[in-house]
Amino acid sequence: MPLSKKRIGIVCPYGWDTPGGVQSHVSDLAEYLIRQGHFVSVLAPAIHDENLPDYVTSAGRPIAIPYNGAVARVLFGPIAFARVRQWISQGSFDVLHLHEPAIPSISLLACWAAEGPMVGTFHAAAKRQKVTFAVAPFLEPVIEKLTARIAVSEAARETLTEHLETDAIVVPNGIYASKYRNGVVDPKWAGNTLGFIGRFEEPRKGLSVLIAALPQIIVEIPDIKIFVAGPGESSEMLKEMQPSLRSRFFFLGRISEEEKANFLTSVGLYIAPNTGGESFGIILAEALAAGASVVASDIPAFDSLLGHGQYGTLFNSEDPDDLASKVIALFKDESTRQEIAERGKEYAQSFDWDVVADKIYDVYEMAMVGGSGVTLSSENRAWNKLLGRQS
Amino acid sequence: MKFVVVLFIIALAAWYLSYSATRLDRLHHRVETSWANLDGLLQRRAAIAIEIARSEISDPASAMLLTFAAHQAREASVRDRSQAETGLSGALGILLEASNEISGEIEKDLIRELQELTEKIKMAVAIHVDAVNRTQLVRKKIINRIFRLAGTAPEPVTYEFEGDVL
Known part of the structure; x- marks a missing residue:
């Protein structure tokens, strides 16, 4: 696979200590990429900071909120945003991989805060709801910063096309x-x-x-x-x-x-x-x-x-x-x-990880063509100057 | 009081305009980089096509056709590019219909390389098309047109590609 080792940052929106499909996908992918010799850092909310694998950085305690007919354990708010910014600026990543960036979570915050090669993976498949019309104008300018989008299934891809009028490459979830x-x-x-x-x-x-x-x-x-x-x-x-x-x-x-x-x-x-x-x-x-x-x-x-x-x-x-x-x-x-x-x-x-992770890495490579690495976004810099923060 | 409100509105408008300009600039950048990526992959495909034309897979007629199509694809301007590339896809498709009958290690390697490249090109096309559509959509917004926020950046060209080679 890769000739050069890259620094990859992955953001998982859901609490790391609660079992779930996205979490296990992220941990499998991260471990696979690490075995390939890349540097991988995962940012995720976590209830307990101890017992986390070395490659996971906690973004704070997740909050349980009802979202889309289920209870999601996610995290957002000013403190989380500060952590996300800090993680991005310290990581000096070549590429960011954001999971489920269209829900209110640290993935969305990371997408907003960062600039450069970014890949987003969309997991959810949901029927079109009225509320998406209301949130789309806020979501679209942020989501369009993603260099490439991945959907885990045809169903997820259709959801994305319907909700946000954007297409995605289908790469399935991996299994061993x-x-x-x-x-x-x-x-x-x-x-x-x-x-x-x-x-x-x-x-x-x-x-x-x-x-x-x-x-x-x-x-x-x-x-x-x-x-x-x-x-x-x-x-x-x-x-x-x-x-x-x-x-x-x-x-x-x-x-x-x-x-x-x-x-x-x-x-x-x-x-x-x-x-x-x-x-x-x-x-x-x-x-x-x-x-x-x-x-x-x-x-x-x-x-x-x-x-x-x-x-x-x-x-x-x-x-x-x-x-x-x-x-x-x-x-x-x-x-x-x-x-x-x-x-x-x-x-x-x-569906084997050997096949799936290779495909995901191909998408990373395409996103990285610009080659400048991930930095903090410039528009936020203006805000921060105004608010007297250092950036 | 009125003065403050007016000032606030002006400030808000100025922020919105600068925000929109950044957004457009970023989109144009996305179009450029995704095109650079796609272009590189297509160049590599044309090079492989020429190699295939010179190898033992092709008979003289298809070698001629392939070489011609590959050169045309390389030299086409951006606007004619998609047509030229579709031509090359077609020429490769005809030749490779019988690709399972091909023997010889070098030839097999060439075919495998082409297959891998085709997969990547499909991805690159999807990424590029998405960037172009998004940019065209945002450029069309009234506010961006009135204030000419797109500046001198050229309108991105939609690129259609027959992805179904092999």
């Missing part, structure tokens, strides 16, 4: 494909089984759709078992279920990374009945890499990740009847199930 490729079949999960991973209590993960589809599946496949992995309170879930279904469900709680790979390799089918709110679907990429045959709802993110049904089976979202018929058909036709899984496994290699 080798970890999943070498998953081992564990007999306790194999056979006529369905697998599900995620916070099953959240309605948008769609476990209720699977539960509703189950009675029909049992008629055709009497020995079906469902394994659910992920944090949550399972007793509530079981109480609401019909008594006849309870014995079919096995809640495993949180599982380790290694178990996850084996789990995905072992289960008969991996089910992703999510009803929305997904932008990429990293778990599907991992399931494919482990060689699982996947059945997923046809929400835009899954539809594009599964190549419109080429690498996994899609069912009409929130339709238990359709889910049941797709599951039954696959269990009755072993060869098709195998075939799709094989195809998916090969395709999933394109």
Whole structure:
């Protein structure tokens, strides 16, 4: 890959100590780039300053605010802005990589404060809202400072085009494909089984759709078992279920990374009945890499990740009847199930960090063509003179 | 009192104008650097095309076509550039349709290099087109037109590129 080592600054908008898709993407990317020999510094909000990896600088404690239908742990305000400016001026970076710069967070502040080669990655996919009309005039002049934009999926790209009238290069999220490729079949999960991973209590993960589809599946496949992995309170879930279904469900709680790979390799089918709110679907990429045959709802993110049904089976979202018929058909036709899984496994290699990080670095290189490095923005300099601050 | 209000409005207007000018200047800079990047990549592609024309992949007819297209792409002015590059893409496309039949290490290397370059060119085009669109949009704003904030910077040219080579 790179011949010259670069100084790369990455800004993560969400609290580092809360688990989430963006955070793990940033940490994987940063560690990959460091292994390639680059200097990488990540700026992120954090609740506890201790236990942070060496490459992370804390920007302060995040605040929980409701944003876009979920609670986001982000950070902004004058103190955060001062920290962002300090980090930029001390880092003397060749390129800045800002994640999710269109939400009120330190990414947006960094975009405002800095000048020079900047790359922005847009993760979220959301429907167009009225409020975007109101914020666009403030957001656009800041966002247009980005030299290049990356969207993690077609869905995220469409969101960006709709909201901010700007295009982006699609570079998917990365996974460590080798970890999943070498998953081992564990007999306790194999056979006529369905697998599900995620916070099953959240309605948008769609476990209720699977539960509703189950009675029909049992008629055709009497020995079906469902394994659910992920944090949550399972007793509530079981109480609401019909008594006849309870014995079919096995809640495993949180599982380790290694178990996850084996789990995905072992289960008969991996089910992703999510009803929305997904932008990429990293778990599907991992399931494919482990060689699982996947059945997923046809929400835009899954539809594009599964190549419109080429690498996994899609069912009409929130339709238990359709889910049941797709599951039954696959269990009755072993060869098709195998075939799709094989195809998916090969395709999933394109999400490997070796491929994805290379592409991201290509974008960095293009942004760096100007070659002047990242500095503090000049327009803010005028403000600071006025306010008597040093810059 | 009136005087203060007027002064405040003038100050605000002056700040807004200088802010808009900076914004436009930055956009023009983005157009220039993204074009420089794209131009460099396209030059490299033309060089590879000429190498392919000289290699054993091409028969005399396609060698001629390719060399001609590559030279045209190199020498075209900015306005004719996209057409010339599309011509080169077409010539490469015809030749490389059968690229899996190509044997010989040097030839394979050439094809691989071209493929990697094509990926990068697609990215560079996306980045450049976005910069151009944004700049054109902001230039069109009434306030920027009245005060001629774009100055003498030339209007950026939209560049269309047939990205679907190979």
